Amino acid sequence: MFKECFDNVRDKSPLVHNITNYVTVNDVANIILAAGASPIMSDEPEDVEDITSICGGLNINIGTLHKSSIEGMLRAGKRSNELGHVVLLDPVGAGASKLRTDTALDIAKEIKLDVIRGNISEIKTIANGSGSTKGVDADVADKVSEENLNEAVAFAKELAKRLDTVIAITGPIDLVADSEQCYVIRNGRKEMASITGTGCQLSGLMTAFLIANPEDKLKAAAAAVIAMGAAGEIGWEHMKDGEGNSTYRNRIIDAIYNMDGEMLDRYADYELL
Amino acid sequence: MFKECFDNVRDKSPLVHNITNYVTVNDVANIILAAGASPIMSDEPEDVEDITSICGGLNINIGTLHKSSIEGMLRAGKRSNELGHVVLLDPVGAGASKLRTDTALDIAKEIKLDVIRGNISEIKTIANGSGSTKGVDADVADKVSEENLNEAVAFAKELAKRLDTVIAITGPIDLVADSEQCYVIRNGRKEMASITGTGCQLSGLMTAFLIANPEDKLKAAAAAVIAMGAAGEIGWEHMKDGEGNSTYRNRIIDAIYNMDGEMLDRYADYELL
Amino acid sequence: MFKECFDNVRDKSPLVHNITNYVTVNDVANIILAAGASPIMSDEPEDVEDITSICGGLNINIGTLHKSSIEGMLRAGKRSNELGHVVLLDPVGAGASKLRTDTALDIAKEIKLDVIRGNISEIKTIANGSGSTKGVDADVADKVSEENLNEAVAFAKELAKRLDTVIAITGPIDLVADSEQCYVIRNGRKEMASITGTGCQLSGLMTAFLIANPEDKLKAAAAAVIAMGAAGEIGWEHMKDGEGNSTYRNRIIDAIYNMDGEMLDRYADYELL
Numbered sequence: 001m002f003k004e005c006f007d008n009v010r011d012k013s014p015l016v017h018n019i020t021n022y023v024t025v026n027d028v029a030n031i032i033l034a035a036g037a038s039p040i041m042s043d044e045p046e047d048v049e050d051i052t053s054i055c056g057g058l059n060i061n062i063g064t065l066h067k068s069s070i071e072g073m074l075r076a077g078k079r080s081n082e083l084g085h086v087v088l089l090d091p092v093g094a095g096a097s098k099l100r101t102d103t104a105l106d107i108a109k110e111i112k113l114d115v116i117r118g119n120i121s122e123i124k125t126i127a128n129g130s131g132s133t134k135g136v137d138a139d140v141a142d143k144v145s146e147e148n149l150n151e152a153v154a155f156a157k158e159l160a161k162r163l164d165t166v167i168a169i170t171g172p173i174d175l176v177a178d179s180e181q182c183y184v185i186r187n188g189r190k191e192m193a194s195i196t197g198t199g200c201q202l203s204g205l206m207t208a209f210l211i212a213n214p215e216d217k218l219k220a221a222a223a224a225v226i227a228m229g230a231a232g233e234i235g236w237e238h239m240k241d242g243e244g245n246s247t248y249r250n251r252i253i254d255a256i257y258n259m260d261g262e263m264l265d266r267y268a269d270y271e272l273l
Numbered sequence: 274m275f276k277e278c279f280d281n282v283r284d285k286s287p288l289v290h291n292i293t294n295y296v297t298v299n300d301v302a303n304i305i306l307a308a309g310a311s312p313i314m315s316d317e318p319e320d321v322e323d324i325t326s327i328c329g330g331l332n333i334n335i336g337t338l339h340k341s342s343i344e345g346m347l348r349a350g351k352r353s354n355e356l357g358h359v360v361l362l363d364p365v366g367a368g369a370s371k372l373r374t375d376t377a378l379d380i381a382k383e384i385k386l387d388v389i390r391g392n393i394s395e396i397k398t399i400a401n402g403s404g405s406t407k408g409v410d411a412d413v414a415d416k417v418s419e420e421n422l423n424e425a426v427a428f429a430k431e432l433a434k435r436l437d438t439v440i441a442i443t444g445p446i447d448l449v450a451d452s453e454q455c456y457v458i459r460n461g462r463k464e465m466a467s468i469t470g471t472g473c474q475l476s477g478l479m480t481a482f483l484i485a486n487p488e489d490k491l492k493a494a495a496a497a498v499i500a501m502g503a504a505g506e507i508g509w510e511h512m513k514d515g516e517g518n519s520t521y522r523n524r525i526i527d528a529i530y531n532m533d534g535e536m537l538d539r540y541a542d543y544e545l546l
Numbered sequence: 547m548f549k550e551c552f553d554n555v556r557d558k559s560p561l562v563h564n565i566t567n568y569v570t571v572n573d574v575a576n577i578i579l580a581a582g583a584s585p586i587m588s589d590e591p592e593d594v595e596d597i598t599s600i601c602g603g604l605n606i607n608i609g610t611l612h613k614s615s616i617e618g619m620l621r622a623g624k625r626s627n628e629l630g631h632v633v634l635l636d637p638v639g640a641g642a643s644k645l646r647t648d649t650a651l652d653i654a655k656e657i658k659l660d661v662i663r664g665n666i667s668e669i670k671t672i673a674n675g676s677g678s679t680k681g682v683d684a685d686v687a688d689k690v691s692e693e694n695l696n697e698a699v700a701f702a703k704e705l706a707k708r709l710d711t712v713i714a715i716t717g718p719i720d721l722v723a724d725s726e727q728c729y730v731i732r733n734g735r736k737e738m739a740s741i742t743g744t745g746c747q748l749s750g751l752m753t754a755f756l757i758a759n760p761e762d763k764l765k766a767a768a769a770a771v772i773a774m775g776a777a778g779e780i781g782w783e784h785m786k787d788g789e790g791n792s793t794y795r796n797r798i799i800d801a802i803y804n805m806d807g808e809m810l811d812r813y814a815d816y817e818l819l
Contacts, residue, residue, distance in 0.1 A: 295568045295571060296571050296572055296587050297572060297575075300572070337587055337588060337589070337590075338590050338593055339589075340592070340614070369586070369596070369597060369600060370588070370593050370596030370597050371596055372592050372596065373593065467579050467580070467803070468576065468579065469575035469576050469579060469585065470572070470575075515780070515784045515797070515800060516797075516800050517580055517799065517800030517801070517802070517804050518580050518799065518800070518803045519576050519580070519795070519797075519798075519799035519800050520796045520797070520800050523796065
């Protein structure tokens, strides 16, 4: 089912423009390469329009903001929109500071986004901040669990509808929703949270999947979430005595490097609600 | 003895605000996660006050300075002081350039620091630059050795007293001193110097230890130094044929991931002078 | 033949000033350390002149440009020239955006460069942009291959003569040329292209080789290319089941850590045209 999504990434080798934080940028580059795509990083306002023009899509991650990179994000996003490129927003830390919240909301307002991918807190911040009512999401808890799953799915679909974008909420259970459908994904391992940047890596990887699969962005986004989760499972199987989060980071990227579409389907653990 | 210091980190999962260099920032984040704490990175002046407010302490590392990050350091430090948070300064390269020396001295003057952690050259720069006399430290050599140990301990205590902060001098022999006492620590391996950022990692880790152990900062700082040194020893034991400094970096962080308070006490090689 | 070039790096431990991108900077630092040299990173205009003064040479990499870092590159380069230090330019992405192309050309015009190291597209951009005629390089294809080798060698020598610098073009076949001679090097593996930053790492490593071997820069540059290629071959030999590009990155740096001059000569696969 998801096989062709990954095959398309390897076949088309999409070029991904990343404006991302300096903490996890190297791992983002390496996981994009591991999947057979190519990364370019550029955040300087005077450089981003040229760079995004030669790429197939744009990954905006607000993990470490600078005034000039915020301008870079907006300029790159607008140019991407003009060119009909895919744009993904990873609103890292939205809700944790005014600058991050405002920047995420500005980007969501100024730029047509194909996917917003974050954890539940970040996505709730987007939902609450950009709307006039807090109704639908006021009841969504801080973690998606089996107990609040139906509510969370409804929240994700509603927000996807309101913002006209795919919403990807990652955590112990991952949700990838448009206004009609929601993939509920149970791949991955809890130990992935002990590595910095697995979320950032997923956003980079997902942008590559979106570029390579323009005809079905919901499915492409879900395929990327499954790929990352499967890599977490495969990487963990390779862990040896004495190894910990730093080696696990390498083993996850290595697992993407060795993954193909058939493995993705074999590992996929999901339902469509 | 140091067991509870590490246990407190794992129990309390302190949130550490890092304004640190872009060279080693990923390893700093991963070692903080390895210890069971959580890192946040933010250096933009308009973002740092909000971010530091939700954290338990601040790690300032001047390894790659920008004009805006210097402003960020000062604003974050002042806000942390207002909130009574722990603040650590890692004066990377103080003495190597005017900007680094001036910035380190400015921070030491403007912000109440709980710990200054650096190598002997950096700490001597702080000592010489901020005082009117060069007397006490004029005789301190460029490396702490068994031969000049008493002198170096006296220098560390004196500086700790003068600046009213814990002084941590790391190198072949590590010293962690307040005005009264000095831990002399002989953990670690010389091969750690062939990895970029073991010092930066220690500063991040130490900030987590300080936040989790507010009642005894001297001991908390010493515990972090011992943890890092022990990780260097354990990581080296796991090295395999053909491996070198890049894999060693991972193995050290992995060792922190697998370490607990009892191991820390078992590995601790120190005296209190 | 190349043995003494590597031995000189280990003996002299040159200090390398790097103004480089934030994507691969950590790996650049670790590979310089692996070779027995020392890295310092600084790009702030107010810091770079002091820092470059205490180093033996300067590695300028334009992989992620900021307005302030461009000023830093020019100031550091000019100071290095005044001091007679080695300066290397890695024109990452020249040709991909106006800012990158202009910056690379400005640096090549304003600063006396000892080596320009890039892929064939980047070097062609330098050649076309800076000259009034496109004659000599118009026929050079986008990849150096056995079929167009003689043409490519002639192009490299011509450009080296015109710009009075060593030209290093890396790819499936590597060329290192001055106006008279060209090393054609066939070390390395194609899988190195699946790691971000092997080119950036080579530029850092090469700067260390150049500083340590001032009497023969052409040979020093070729030795660094061979060392990197040999490390790619040795690192691959150590790859285990399930490992991929992220671990390969570590194994390449590890291979440099364990390499000595004799190994370099044993692995060297080159001819001099």
